[in-house]
Amino acid sequence: MKNTKKLISLLGIAFITASVFTGCSSSTSGSSNDNITLTWETHRTDMANTKLKDLADKYHKENPNIKISIESVKDGDNVMKTRAAAGELPDLSDIPADMKRIDLPLYYAPIDDLGFTKSNIFGYDIGAIDGKLYGLNSSVNYCGIIYNKKSFKEAGIETVPKTMDEFYADCKKLKDKGMIPFASNYKDKWPLNVYSQDMVLEVEQTANANFKNDLKNKKLFGDKDGMLYAYDFLRGMNEKGFLEPDLMSTNWDSMKKDQATGKTAMTFLGSWYPTQVVENGADKNDIGMFPFPGTKKLLVSPDYMFGISKNSKHIKETKDFLKWLYKDDKFENAINIASPRKGVKYTDPALTELMSYNTPTIEAVVTTTEVDKLFKRSQIDFQASIQEYVTAKDPQSVIDKYNKMWDSAKESN
Numbered sequence: 001m002k003n004t005k006k007l008i009s010l011l012g013i014a015f016i017t018a019s020v021f022t023g024c025s026s027s028t029s030g031s032s033n034d035n036i037t038l039t040w041e042t043h044r045t046d047m048a049n050t051k052l053k054d055l056a057d058k059y060h061k062e063n064p065n066i067k068i069s070i071e072s073v074k075d076g077d078n079v080m081k082t083r084a085a086a087g088e089l090p091d092l093s094d095i096p097a098d099m100k101r102i103d104l105p106l107y108y109a110p111i112d113d114l115g116f117t118k119s120n121i122f123g124y125d126i127g128a129i130d131g132k133l134y135g136l137n138s139s140v141n142y143c144g145i146i147y148n149k150k151s152f153k154e155a156g157i158e159t160v161p162k163t164m165d166e167f168y169a170d171c172k173k174l175k176d177k178g179m180i181p182f183a184s185n186y187k188d189k190w191p192l193n194v195y196s197q198d199m200v201l202e203v204e205q206t207a208n209a210n211f212k213n214d215l216k217n218k219k220l221f222g223d224k225d226g227m228l229y230a231y232d233f234l235r236g237m238n239e240k241g242f243l244e245p246d247l248m249s250t251n252w253d254s255m256k257k258d259q260a261t262g263k264t265a266m267t268f269l270g271s272w273y274p275t276q277v278v279e280n281g282a283d284k285n286d287i288g289m290f291p292f293p294g295t296k297k298l299l300v301s302p303d304y305m306f307g308i309s310k311n312s313k314h315i316k317e318t319k320d321f322l323k324w325l326y327k328d329d330k331f332e333n334a335i336n337i338a339s340p341r342k343g344v345k346y347t348d349p350a351l352t353e354l355m356s357y358n359t360p361t362i363e364a365v366v367t368t369t370e371v372d373k374l375f376k377r378s379q380i381d382f383q384a385s386i387q388e389y390v391t392a393k394d395p396q397s398v399i400d401k402y403n404k405m406w407d408s409a410k411e412s413n
Contacts, residue, residue, distance in 0.1 A: 123302025135305030
């Protein structure tokens, strides 16, 4: 995940700094007793001053000579990409979701000496390249449709839809009752990753964990069950009036509140999301989760990864802090997300419901270096591409445009 004066100017709007100071003794850091300040960036703007601050305070009590400044960043992916390019990453940060594995060594320090391995962490390979680990997975995700049970009840929906016909019929019932059937979060862009950049819906509909790798020998939008299926779904939902009434005014924070109250009924995201609806006022037992209709296999995938800046002056101390966050699942428990450690049982009601449908699962496969380079050469902004497609007067021209960019990238290999 996301000219000093110019950089500060650029970040001014998107950047909220919550200065949380805490400390650490030499017994943890292995350094001298000199005071040290570590900077920790997070996209969790909703928790920087609360639960993450509590973690920082606890660390301070145990280790008083290292200060930690928490930087809360709204547009984390883009901000961190800008700072990475400038060589000004914080000591610890979220690696931008669209950063290619081949680029990890350019910006991040190896962390394969912290005891995390393929056998004990989901998504290990996503953050590793050439035998070294650079990104540490923060959680494990199962994607599905998150829904407000009270909204369903008010619309007279007694069971979750299993087919697309049932799904569209339910959307109409919800709309007829004055609710927004389905949230796209169109303007915010990054929530569109499940349809575009991350290709989650595509993998779940095809049951092909290598979907992204297989694109090296295909048209980008050549498979009706793949990219085109996902893009057509969201465009069709907009045409039917089942998305937000004004796509250009959608707002992530407002959407969470609307789903908590039942004004918005559904959205398609990862299992990290239901707890955020609960934090916005919903009863945890009123928020459920079911497989996207037609899902052949649920994708088990990593969430954001932590990375330590290779330019940090305190790599050792930052490693110690990162390892501390993972010990006993401190970080995951603090913000109520599923632990990435293998063998952990999940207790979240929404995730428990999703798993109760007994849909087979499939674990995310790392994108090959060859395909990473192909995506990089294509210069396709996948979030922008689905935005274009959803509202285009001539959707075929959008498909032709991006197929051409993809084909050109393959030919330039």
